[in-house]
């Protein structure tokens with residue numbers, strides 16, 4: 447018996463990516479059910495697990511459906527105490543939880559202005575004040591975490607916290623966002639990571655080119671990744 451993770455369009459669904467990376471990274475047996483956004487029947491009907499209406503949804507081996515990426519991460523951590531989904535060190539665990547929660551609840555400008563797209567990269571992307579503020583905040587939060595943990599990942603070894611920031615690394619690389627040296631180095635770690643790249647490969651293959659339709663951007667396309675150190 448294994449888990450089933452419901453996701454959508456892996457090249458674009460950043461919340462799906464978080465849960466998918468956690469399961470893959472820790473070799474937790476699971477099947478993926480891939481849905482599509484922006485078609486009929488709508489996502490909730492495709493998922494078929496009311497009242498779930500967004501992805502990811504994780505169905506446990508006993509049949510419980512867990513909604514929301516943070517709830518999925520926490521439940522997996524509780525169910526697999528033998529695996530370091532959160533760091534075992536209490537200080538590092540508290541740090542990892544803090545930054546994952548901040549990512550879950552904040553960075554609205556980055557999310558809204560730069561929807562994740564693993565298929566193409568853009569150049570000459572404008573950086574209005576709200577987006578610049580999010581990038582500054584990332585530099586601060588990542589620098590602080592890496593200084594406390596000693597790296598290479600935010601809380602030492604790769605943890606749930608890094609799964610939450612993997613889509614951010616993809617946004618930085620996909621939109622050529624001007625970031626500080628620490629952010630660029632941390633984003634590069636994701637871009638060179640096998641689990642990240644396995645997910646990106648799936649994202650390149652599965653589903654339609656949403657960047658030609660709903661996620662179309664008015665910026666020139668450039669080679670992936672477009673990392674830009676300010």
Ligand SMILES: N[C@@H](CCC(=O)N[C@@H](CS)C(=O)NCC(=O)O)C(=O)O
Pocket residue numbers: 454458459460461462483489499500501502513514515516
């Ligand atoms: N807080 C939720 C957000 C999930 C979410 O918004 N997922 C998007 C896909 S990336 C979705 O299902 N969008 C479809 C919709 O909102 O109808 C989580 O962490 O899982």
